[in-house]
Amino acid sequence: MRRPGGAPGTRGAPMSDSQQTDPAPLWWSRPDGLADARRDGVPAPRPHAEGDTAAGGAGASSPDPSEPGTEAGSGPRYDPWAVRPLHVVDTGRVPRGIRIWQVVAISLGAALLAGGTGGYLGVLAERRSSTRLELPQAAAVSRDRAPESVAGIAAGALPGVVTLHVSGGGGSGTGTGFVLDPQGHILTNNHVVADAKRITVTFSTGESVGAELVGRDSGYDLAVVKVTGVRGLRPLTLGNSENVKVGDPVVAIGAPFDLSNTVTAGIISATGRPITAGGDKGDGGDVSYVDALQTDAPINPGNSGGPLLDAQAHVIGINSAIRGADEGQDGKDGARQSGSIGLGFAIPVNQGKRVAEELIRTGHATHPVIGVTLDMQYTGDGARVAAKGDDGASAVPPGPGARAGIRPGDVITKVDGQRVHGGDELIIKIRAHRPGDALKLTVLREGREHTLDVVLGSSSGA
Structure with a gap:
Protein backbone atom coordinates (compact mmCIF):
# COMPACT_ATOMS: atom_id res chain seq x y z
CA MET A 1 0.00 0.00 0.00
CA ARG A 2 1.25 3.43 -0.88
CA ARG A 3 1.38 6.00 1.89
CA PRO A 4 0.79 9.71 1.09
CA GLY A 5 3.95 11.73 0.70
CA GLY A 6 6.34 8.86 0.75
CA ALA A 7 7.79 6.21 -1.40
CA PRO A 8 6.47 2.77 -1.29
CA GLY A 9 7.72 0.83 1.70
CA THR A 10 9.06 3.85 3.60
CA ARG A 11 7.86 5.30 7.03
CA GLY A 12 7.82 8.90 8.23
CA ALA A 13 8.77 10.54 4.93
CA PRO A 14 8.31 14.35 5.01
CA MET A 15 5.21 15.69 3.44
CA SER A 16 5.20 18.55 0.89
CA ASP A 17 3.95 22.05 1.88
CA SER A 18 0.78 21.42 -0.05
CA GLN A 19 0.02 18.41 2.07
CA GLN A 20 -1.61 18.69 5.53
CA THR A 21 -1.77 16.00 8.14
CA ASP A 22 -3.44 15.71 11.58
CA PRO A 23 -1.28 16.49 14.57
CA ALA A 24 0.52 13.55 16.07
CA PRO A 25 -1.89 11.72 18.37
CA LEU A 26 -1.35 11.79 22.09
CA TRP A 27 -1.51 8.33 23.67
CA TRP A 28 -3.83 9.44 26.48
CA SER A 29 -6.38 10.96 24.14
CA ARG A 30 -6.61 8.69 21.15
CA PRO A 31 -10.09 7.43 20.33
CA ASP A 32 -10.98 3.82 20.84
CA GLY A 33 -10.77 1.61 17.80
CA LEU A 34 -8.15 3.71 15.98
CA ALA A 35 -5.05 2.15 17.38
CA ASP A 36 -4.02 0.37 14.18
CA ALA A 37 -4.42 3.39 11.95
CA ARG A 38 -2.61 5.72 14.38
CA ARG A 39 0.21 3.27 14.81
CA ASP A 40 0.84 3.24 11.10
CA GLY A 41 0.79 7.05 10.80
CA VAL A 42 -2.37 7.09 8.70
CA PRO A 43 -4.96 9.72 9.61
CA ALA A 44 -7.94 8.14 11.15
CA PRO A 45 -11.02 8.13 8.95
CA ARG A 46 -13.71 10.46 10.06
CA PRO A 47 -17.29 9.30 10.27
CA HIS A 48 -19.48 10.25 7.40
CA ALA A 49 -22.25 12.70 7.99
CA GLU A 50 -25.72 11.97 6.69
CA GLY A 51 -25.63 12.45 2.95
CA ASP A 52 -21.91 11.86 2.56
CA THR A 53 -20.82 9.69 -0.32
CA ALA A 54 -18.29 7.00 -0.15
CA ALA A 55 -14.78 7.83 0.97
CA GLY A 56 -13.44 10.80 -0.95
CA GLY A 57 -16.81 11.57 -2.56
CA ALA A 58 -18.53 14.89 -3.13
CA GLY A 59 -20.42 14.63 0.18
CA ALA A 60 -17.32 14.70 2.40
CA SER A 61 -17.10 16.93 5.45
CA SER A 62 -16.36 20.61 5.00
CA PRO A 63 -12.69 21.50 4.56
CA ASP A 64 -10.76 23.43 7.18
CA PRO A 65 -10.86 27.14 6.29
CA SER A 66 -7.11 27.33 6.76
CA GLU A 67 -6.55 24.88 3.96
CA PRO A 68 -5.97 26.28 0.48
CA GLY A 69 -9.11 26.58 -1.52
CA THR A 70 -11.40 27.16 1.42
CA GLU A 71 -14.28 29.39 0.56
CA ALA A 72 -14.36 32.74 2.28
CA GLY A 73 -17.05 33.18 4.87
CA SER A 74 -17.52 29.50 5.55
CA GLY A 75 -17.18 28.83 9.31
CA PRO A 76 -15.26 26.04 10.93
CA ARG A 77 -17.13 22.84 11.49
CA TYR A 78 -16.81 21.14 14.84
CA ASP A 79 -15.16 17.80 14.46
CA PRO A 80 -15.73 15.57 17.49
CA TRP A 81 -13.08 13.20 16.25
CA ALA A 82 -10.34 15.79 16.17
CA VAL A 83 -7.55 15.08 18.60
CA ARG A 84 -6.87 17.94 21.00
CA PRO A 85 -4.09 18.25 23.55
CA LEU A 86 -5.03 17.96 27.23
CA HIS A 87 -4.23 20.73 29.70
CA VAL A 88 -2.49 19.55 32.84
CA VAL A 89 -2.98 21.66 36.00
CA ASP A 90 0.11 22.28 38.05
CA THR A 91 -0.87 20.97 41.56
CA GLY A 92 2.34 22.08 43.13
CA ARG A 93 1.00 25.56 43.77
CA VAL A 94 -1.75 26.73 46.16
CA PRO A 95 -4.26 28.98 44.41
CA ARG A 96 -3.85 32.63 45.18
CA GLY A 97 -5.94 33.86 48.18
CA ILE A 98 -5.83 30.57 50.16
CA ARG A 99 -3.32 30.00 52.96
CA ILE A 100 -2.02 26.75 54.42
CA TRP A 101 -3.42 27.51 57.87
CA GLN A 102 -6.84 28.00 56.37
CA VAL A 103 -6.67 24.57 54.79
CA VAL A 104 -5.61 23.07 58.14
CA ALA A 105 -8.41 24.87 60.01
CA ILE A 106 -11.03 23.73 57.54
CA SER A 107 -9.75 20.14 57.73
CA LEU A 108 -9.72 20.21 61.53
CA GLY A 109 -13.25 21.64 61.70
CA ALA A 110 -14.50 19.00 59.32
CA ALA A 111 -12.88 16.29 61.45
CA LEU A 112 -14.44 17.64 64.66
CA LEU A 113 -17.85 17.93 63.04
CA ALA A 114 -17.60 14.40 61.73
CA GLY A 115 -16.52 13.09 65.17
CA GLY A 116 -19.31 14.91 67.03
CA THR A 117 -21.92 13.74 64.58
CA GLY A 118 -20.65 10.19 64.83
CA GLY A 119 -20.72 10.31 68.65
CA TYR A 120 -24.25 11.69 68.73
CA LEU A 121 -25.45 9.07 66.31
CA GLY A 122 -23.76 6.40 68.43
CA VAL A 123 -25.46 7.59 71.64
CA LEU A 124 -28.79 7.83 69.85
CA ALA A 125 -28.37 4.33 68.51
CA GLU A 126 -27.49 3.04 71.98
CA ARG A 127 -30.54 4.70 73.54
CA ARG A 128 -32.79 3.32 70.86
CA SER A 129 -31.32 -0.13 71.27
CA SER A 130 -31.68 0.06 75.10
CA THR A 131 -35.42 0.62 74.81
CA ARG A 132 -35.65 -2.75 73.15
CA LEU A 133 -33.52 -4.50 75.78
CA GLU A 134 -35.29 -7.40 77.52
CA LEU A 135 -33.70 -9.27 80.43
CA PRO A 136 -34.56 -12.86 81.30
CA GLN A 137 -37.62 -13.11 83.56
CA ALA A 138 -39.66 -15.87 85.10
CA ALA A 139 -43.01 -16.53 83.53
CA ALA A 140 -46.19 -15.38 85.26
CA VAL A 141 -47.75 -18.03 87.47
CA SER A 142 -50.84 -18.33 89.59
CA ARG A 143 -50.98 -15.87 92.50
CA ASP A 144 -52.87 -18.32 94.69
CA ARG A 145 -51.02 -19.47 97.80
CA ALA A 146 -51.49 -22.40 100.13
CA PRO A 147 -53.97 -21.48 102.90
CA GLU A 148 -51.44 -22.35 105.63
CA ASP A 326 -33.00 -1.08 128.18
CA GLU A 327 -31.87 2.49 128.59
CA GLY A 328 -28.47 3.19 127.11
CA GLN A 329 -28.32 0.01 125.01
CA ASP A 330 -28.85 1.89 121.81
CA GLY A 331 -26.18 4.47 122.68
CA LYS A 332 -28.39 7.55 122.39
CA ASP A 333 -28.09 9.36 125.70
CA ALA A 365 -65.94 -6.89 132.44
CA THR A 366 -65.56 -8.82 135.71
CA HIS A 367 -62.29 -9.87 137.31
CA PRO A 368 -61.75 -13.14 139.20
CA VAL A 369 -60.35 -12.54 142.70
CA ILE A 370 -59.35 -14.49 145.82
CA GLY A 371 -60.38 -11.60 148.08
CA VAL A 372 -57.10 -10.76 149.88
CA THR A 373 -54.80 -7.73 150.05
CA LEU A 374 -51.24 -8.35 148.88
CA ASP A 375 -48.06 -6.71 150.11
CA MET A 376 -46.74 -5.30 146.82
CA GLN A 377 -43.52 -4.16 148.51
CA TYR A 378 -42.49 -7.72 149.34
CA THR A 379 -39.28 -8.65 147.50
CA GLY A 380 -38.99 -12.30 148.45
CA ASP A 381 -40.01 -15.28 146.37
CA GLY A 382 -43.80 -15.61 146.13
CA ALA A 383 -46.70 -13.24 146.90
CA ARG A 384 -47.17 -12.33 150.56
CA VAL A 385 -50.55 -11.50 152.06
CA ALA A 386 -50.47 -8.14 153.82
CA ALA A 387 -50.93 -7.85 157.58
CA LYS A 388 -53.70 -5.30 157.16
CA GLY A 389 -55.88 -3.98 154.39
CA ASP A 390 -55.53 -0.59 152.77
CA ASP A 391 -58.15 0.87 155.10
CA GLY A 392 -56.54 -0.64 158.18
CA ALA A 393 -59.01 -3.49 158.28
CA SER A 394 -58.12 -7.15 157.92
CA ALA A 395 -56.16 -8.11 154.80
CA VAL A 396 -58.36 -11.23 154.54
CA PRO A 397 -61.95 -10.01 154.75
CA PRO A 398 -64.85 -12.43 154.47
CA GLY A 399 -64.85 -13.94 150.98
CA PRO A 400 -63.15 -16.62 148.85
CA GLY A 401 -59.76 -16.30 150.56
CA ALA A 402 -61.14 -16.44 154.08
CA ARG A 403 -63.26 -19.47 153.18
CA ALA A 404 -60.14 -21.20 151.75
CA GLY A 405 -58.23 -20.60 155.01
CA ILE A 406 -55.76 -17.95 153.83
CA ARG A 407 -54.26 -15.90 156.71
CA PRO A 408 -52.43 -12.54 156.90
CA GLY A 409 -48.69 -13.07 156.39
CA ASP A 410 -49.08 -16.24 154.29
CA VAL A 411 -46.79 -16.41 151.24
CA ILE A 412 -48.50 -17.91 148.17
CA THR A 413 -45.86 -19.75 146.13
CA LYS A 414 -47.87 -21.76 143.56
CA VAL A 415 -51.17 -21.66 141.65
CA ASP A 416 -52.29 -25.06 140.37
CA GLY A 417 -48.68 -26.19 140.73
CA GLN A 418 -47.22 -23.27 138.72
CA ARG A 419 -44.60 -21.20 140.52
CA VAL A 420 -45.27 -17.51 141.21
CA HIS A 421 -42.48 -15.07 142.06
CA GLY A 422 -44.35 -11.96 143.17
CA GLY A 423 -47.64 -10.19 143.67
CA ASP A 424 -48.00 -9.14 140.01
CA GLU A 425 -47.50 -12.68 138.84
CA LEU A 426 -50.12 -14.00 141.27
CA ILE A 427 -52.70 -11.50 139.98
CA ILE A 428 -51.88 -12.46 136.42
CA LYS A 429 -52.33 -16.16 137.15
CA ILE A 430 -55.64 -15.52 138.89
CA ARG A 431 -56.98 -13.31 136.06
CA ALA A 432 -56.18 -15.96 133.51
CA HIS A 433 -59.24 -17.76 134.91
CA ARG A 434 -62.94 -17.01 135.18
CA PRO A 435 -64.93 -16.14 138.28
CA GLY A 436 -66.18 -19.38 139.80
CA ASP A 437 -63.13 -21.45 138.75
CA ALA A 438 -61.61 -23.65 141.48
CA LEU A 439 -57.87 -23.43 142.09
CA LYS A 440 -55.29 -25.03 144.37
CA LEU A 441 -52.97 -22.59 146.15
CA THR A 442 -49.70 -23.58 147.78
CA VAL A 443 -48.87 -21.29 150.73
CA LEU A 444 -45.85 -21.05 153.00
CA ARG A 445 -46.79 -20.42 156.62
CA GLU A 446 -44.27 -20.43 159.46
CA GLY A 447 -41.84 -22.41 157.32
CA ARG A 448 -44.33 -25.06 156.30
CA GLU A 449 -46.23 -25.51 153.02
CA HIS A 450 -50.00 -25.89 152.91
CA THR A 451 -52.32 -26.60 149.98
CA LEU A 452 -55.59 -24.70 150.00
CA ASP A 453 -58.60 -24.98 147.68
CA VAL A 454 -60.20 -21.69 146.62
CA VAL A 455 -63.18 -20.84 144.41
CA LEU A 456 -62.61 -17.54 142.69
CA GLY A 457 -64.92 -14.65 143.38
CA SER A 458 -65.76 -11.72 141.08
CA SER A 459 -65.25 -7.97 141.05
CA SER A 460 -66.21 -5.36 138.50
CA GLY A 461 -63.45 -4.03 136.34
CA ALA A 462 -62.82 -0.43 135.43
Missing part, protein backbone atom coordinates in the same frame (compact mmCIF):
# COMPACT_ATOMS: atom_id res chain seq x y z
CA SER A 149 -48.67 -20.18 104.12
CA VAL A 150 -48.03 -16.68 105.41
CA ALA A 151 -49.40 -15.23 102.17
CA GLY A 152 -52.47 -17.47 102.39
CA ILE A 153 -53.11 -16.54 106.03
CA ALA A 154 -52.72 -12.84 105.26
CA ALA A 155 -55.04 -13.00 102.25
CA GLY A 156 -57.76 -14.60 104.33
CA ALA A 157 -57.40 -12.36 107.38
CA LEU A 158 -56.74 -8.88 105.99
CA PRO A 159 -60.39 -8.11 105.09
CA GLY A 160 -61.28 -8.57 108.78
CA VAL A 161 -58.49 -6.33 110.17
CA VAL A 162 -59.05 -2.59 110.64
CA THR A 163 -56.99 0.48 111.50
CA LEU A 164 -58.28 2.80 114.22
CA HIS A 165 -57.54 6.54 114.20
CA VAL A 166 -58.36 8.09 117.54
CA SER A 167 -58.44 11.72 118.60
CA GLY A 168 -59.19 13.34 121.93
CA GLY A 169 -57.58 14.00 125.27
CA GLY A 170 -55.23 16.54 123.74
CA GLY A 171 -53.75 14.16 121.18
CA SER A 172 -54.32 11.51 118.54
CA GLY A 173 -53.12 7.99 117.90
CA THR A 174 -53.31 4.92 115.72
CA GLY A 175 -54.11 1.34 116.62
CA THR A 176 -55.46 -1.86 115.15
CA GLY A 177 -58.52 -4.01 115.70
CA PHE A 178 -60.36 -6.92 114.10
CA VAL A 179 -64.00 -7.72 113.36
CA LEU A 180 -65.73 -10.05 115.84
CA ASP A 181 -69.17 -10.50 114.30
CA PRO A 182 -71.47 -9.41 111.45
CA GLN A 183 -73.04 -6.81 113.74
CA GLY A 184 -69.92 -4.68 113.49
CA HIS A 185 -68.24 -5.28 116.88
CA ILE A 186 -64.49 -4.78 116.76
CA LEU A 187 -61.99 -5.84 119.43
CA THR A 188 -58.94 -3.71 120.22
CA ASN A 189 -56.77 -2.61 123.18
CA ASN A 190 -58.04 -0.35 125.91
CA HIS A 191 -54.98 1.90 125.69
CA VAL A 192 -55.83 2.60 122.02
CA VAL A 193 -59.25 4.15 122.82
CA ALA A 194 -58.93 5.09 126.51
CA ASP A 195 -59.16 8.88 125.98
CA ALA A 196 -60.99 8.84 122.66
CA LYS A 197 -63.45 11.56 121.73
CA ARG A 198 -63.63 10.45 118.13
CA ILE A 199 -62.89 7.03 116.63
CA THR A 200 -62.53 6.35 112.91
CA VAL A 201 -62.24 2.81 111.56
CA THR A 202 -60.54 2.16 108.22
CA PHE A 203 -60.92 -1.20 106.49
CA SER A 204 -58.35 -2.92 104.27
CA THR A 205 -60.28 -1.65 101.23
CA GLY A 206 -59.64 1.94 102.28
CA GLU A 207 -63.24 2.62 103.34
CA SER A 208 -63.46 4.68 106.55
CA VAL A 209 -66.43 5.01 108.92
CA GLY A 210 -66.99 6.38 112.39
CA ALA A 211 -67.23 4.04 115.38
CA GLU A 212 -68.61 4.25 118.91
CA LEU A 213 -67.15 2.83 122.10
CA VAL A 214 -69.11 -0.12 123.50
CA GLY A 215 -67.01 -0.85 126.58
CA ARG A 216 -63.46 -1.12 127.83
CA ASP A 217 -61.48 -2.65 130.69
CA SER A 218 -58.09 -1.35 131.82
CA GLY A 219 -57.27 -4.44 133.89
CA TYR A 220 -57.26 -6.63 130.78
CA ASP A 221 -56.31 -3.82 128.38
CA LEU A 222 -59.23 -4.69 126.11
CA ALA A 223 -62.00 -2.64 124.50
CA VAL A 224 -64.84 -3.11 122.02
CA VAL A 225 -66.01 -0.54 119.48
CA LYS A 226 -68.82 -0.83 116.94
CA VAL A 227 -69.43 0.35 113.37
CA THR A 228 -72.85 0.54 111.73
CA GLY A 229 -74.06 0.60 108.15
CA VAL A 230 -71.13 -1.39 106.80
CA ARG A 231 -71.89 -4.30 104.49
CA GLY A 232 -69.74 -7.33 103.77
CA LEU A 233 -68.00 -7.49 107.14
CA ARG A 234 -65.50 -10.36 107.41
CA PRO A 235 -65.25 -11.54 111.05
CA LEU A 236 -62.10 -13.47 111.94
CA THR A 237 -62.36 -16.94 113.42
CA LEU A 238 -61.29 -17.20 117.06
CA GLY A 239 -58.94 -20.03 117.94
CA ASN A 240 -58.09 -21.61 121.31
CA SER A 241 -55.03 -20.30 123.11
CA GLU A 242 -54.86 -23.48 125.22
CA ASN A 243 -53.68 -25.30 122.08
CA VAL A 244 -50.69 -23.02 121.51
CA LYS A 245 -47.23 -24.52 121.85
CA VAL A 246 -43.81 -22.91 121.88
CA GLY A 247 -42.41 -22.92 118.35
CA ASP A 248 -45.77 -22.69 116.59
CA PRO A 249 -45.67 -20.36 113.56
CA VAL A 250 -47.71 -17.18 113.87
CA VAL A 251 -48.62 -14.14 111.76
CA ALA A 252 -49.25 -10.64 113.13
CA ILE A 253 -51.28 -8.01 111.25
CA GLY A 254 -51.52 -4.35 112.16
CA ALA A 255 -50.71 -0.72 111.38
CA PRO A 256 -47.28 0.00 112.89
CA PHE A 257 -46.60 3.73 112.70
CA ASP A 258 -49.88 4.05 110.73
CA LEU A 259 -48.68 1.67 107.99
CA SER A 260 -51.95 -0.22 107.67
CA ASN A 261 -52.23 -3.82 106.46
CA THR A 262 -48.70 -4.65 107.58
CA VAL A 263 -48.02 -8.38 107.88
CA THR A 264 -45.16 -9.91 109.88
CA ALA A 265 -44.41 -13.50 110.80
CA GLY A 266 -42.59 -15.42 113.50
CA ILE A 267 -43.12 -18.11 116.11
CA ILE A 268 -44.45 -18.45 119.63
CA SER A 269 -41.41 -17.84 121.83
CA ALA A 270 -43.08 -18.57 125.19
CA THR A 271 -46.48 -19.04 126.79
CA GLY A 272 -47.80 -17.89 130.16
CA ARG A 273 -45.40 -14.95 130.24
CA PRO A 274 -46.60 -12.56 132.99
CA ILE A 275 -46.51 -8.92 131.95
CA THR A 276 -47.97 -5.69 133.30
CA ALA A 277 -48.47 -2.44 131.45
CA GLY A 278 -49.65 1.08 132.25
CA GLY A 279 -50.93 2.61 135.48
CA ASP A 280 -49.33 2.62 138.91
CA LYS A 281 -48.61 -0.74 140.50
CA GLY A 282 -48.82 0.86 143.90
CA ASP A 283 -52.55 1.43 143.70
CA GLY A 284 -53.38 -0.93 140.87
CA GLY A 285 -55.12 1.77 138.87
CA ASP A 286 -55.18 1.25 135.09
CA VAL A 287 -52.63 -1.55 135.34
CA SER A 288 -53.16 -4.41 132.92
CA TYR A 289 -52.13 -7.89 134.03
CA VAL A 290 -51.66 -10.34 131.20
CA ASP A 291 -50.61 -13.98 131.16
CA ALA A 292 -49.24 -13.35 127.70
CA LEU A 293 -48.15 -15.24 124.63
CA GLN A 294 -44.65 -14.16 123.66
CA THR A 295 -43.69 -13.95 119.99
CA ASP A 296 -40.73 -12.85 117.92
CA ALA A 297 -42.99 -11.67 115.09
CA PRO A 298 -42.14 -7.95 114.73
CA ILE A 299 -44.70 -5.83 116.60
CA ASN A 300 -44.38 -2.04 116.78
CA PRO A 301 -46.41 0.94 118.00
CA GLY A 302 -49.65 0.86 116.04
CA ASN A 303 -49.89 -2.95 116.09
CA SER A 304 -51.77 -2.74 119.40
CA GLY A 305 -55.13 -4.48 119.23
CA GLY A 306 -54.31 -6.43 116.08
CA PRO A 307 -54.70 -10.20 115.73
CA LEU A 308 -52.00 -12.82 116.26
CA LEU A 309 -52.94 -15.72 113.96
CA ASP A 310 -51.95 -19.38 113.87
CA ALA A 311 -51.33 -21.53 110.79
CA GLN A 312 -55.09 -22.00 110.30
CA ALA A 313 -55.64 -18.21 110.24
CA HIS A 314 -57.41 -18.44 113.62
CA VAL A 315 -56.92 -15.65 116.14
CA ILE A 316 -54.94 -16.96 119.12
CA GLY A 317 -53.98 -13.60 120.67
CA ILE A 318 -54.45 -9.84 120.69
CA ASN A 319 -51.15 -8.01 120.20
CA SER A 320 -50.77 -5.68 123.16
CA ALA A 321 -47.22 -4.86 124.26
CA ILE A 322 -43.57 -4.99 123.33
CA ARG A 323 -40.37 -5.00 125.29
CA GLY A 324 -37.98 -2.20 124.31
CA ALA A 325 -34.24 -2.11 124.74
CA GLY A 334 -30.08 6.80 127.59
CA ALA A 335 -33.02 6.82 125.17
CA ARG A 336 -35.01 3.61 124.95
CA GLN A 337 -35.45 1.94 121.58
CA SER A 338 -39.09 2.25 120.54
CA GLY A 339 -39.20 -0.38 117.79
CA SER A 340 -39.39 -4.15 117.90
CA ILE A 341 -36.46 -6.12 119.26
CA GLY A 342 -38.24 -9.44 118.81
CA LEU A 343 -40.07 -9.40 122.16
CA GLY A 344 -43.79 -8.98 121.53
CA PHE A 345 -46.67 -9.99 123.79
CA ALA A 346 -50.27 -10.86 123.03
CA ILE A 347 -53.29 -11.36 125.28
CA PRO A 348 -54.45 -14.98 124.92
CA VAL A 349 -57.63 -15.15 122.86
CA ASN A 350 -59.46 -17.23 125.49
CA GLN A 351 -59.17 -14.34 127.90
CA GLY A 352 -60.00 -11.84 125.14
CA LYS A 353 -63.10 -13.79 124.13
CA ARG A 354 -64.56 -13.79 127.65
CA VAL A 355 -63.87 -10.11 128.21
CA ALA A 356 -65.27 -9.14 124.78
CA GLU A 357 -68.47 -11.05 125.45
CA GLU A 358 -68.95 -9.24 128.76
CA LEU A 359 -68.21 -5.85 127.26
CA ILE A 360 -70.71 -6.40 124.45
CA ARG A 361 -73.33 -7.71 126.84
CA THR A 362 -72.95 -5.30 129.80
CA GLY A 363 -70.41 -2.65 128.84
CA HIS A 364 -67.92 -3.78 131.49
